[in-house]
Amino acid sequence: MTLITDYTGDVDYIKNREHDDCDSMMTLLLAKDPSNCLLICSDKRGNIARFINGINNHTPEGRKKQNLKCVRYSVNGECQVLLVATRDIAKGERLYYDYNGYEHEYPTHHFV
Numbered sequence: 001m002t003l004i005t006d007y008t009g010d011v012d013y014i015k016n017r018e019h020d021d022c023d024s025m026m027t028l029l030l031a032k033d034p035s036n037c038l039l040i041c042s043d044k045r046g047n048i049a050r051f052i053n054g055i056n057n058h059t060p061e062g063r064k065k066q067n068l069k070c071v072r073y074s075v076n077g078e079c080q081v082l083l084v085a086t087r088d089i090a091k092g093e094r095l096y097y098d099y100n101g102y103e104h105e106y107p108t109h110h111f112v
């Protein structure tokens with residue numbers, strides 16, 4: 001659970017980005033009413049989190065590479081997405097997390 005980074009960017013309603021081809025959008029908040037769901041768009045303003053690798057969800061090797069997980073916490077009353085370590089990580093190791101922790105919509109068949 002060592003904090004690696006938070007996932008920063010502009011926050012918007014998912015409904016406003018349905019036709020956006022940005023490949024670094026992160027779900028921030030899933031709500032019962034879909035019109036209230038929020039996401040983080042990091043293409044214009046973001047941080048290092050947008051460049052962290054995703055695992056291949058279709059191979060056993062993909063799962064083995066995972067060394068981070070994505071969690072959501074309320075920090076000072078605001079929802080935040082955090083990437084935290086799931087195990088000890090050696091210096092120089094590549095970082096990987098599961099892009100499809102909740103919605104299973106991100107295509108990863110081609111991920112190495």
Ligand SMILES: C[S@+](CC[C@H](N)C(=O)[O-])C[C@H]1O[C@@H](n2cnc3c(N)ncnc32)[C@H](O)[C@@H]1O
Nearest residue numbers: 023024043050051052053054055056110111112
């Ligand atoms: C969240 S990153 C976004 C990078 C984006 N172009 C940017 O500038 O913010 C997602 C992209 O990184 C690449 N990527 C992430 N993990 C990968 C992996 N394991 N193998 C191959 N490509 C990967 C894919 O091209 C994917 O579309």
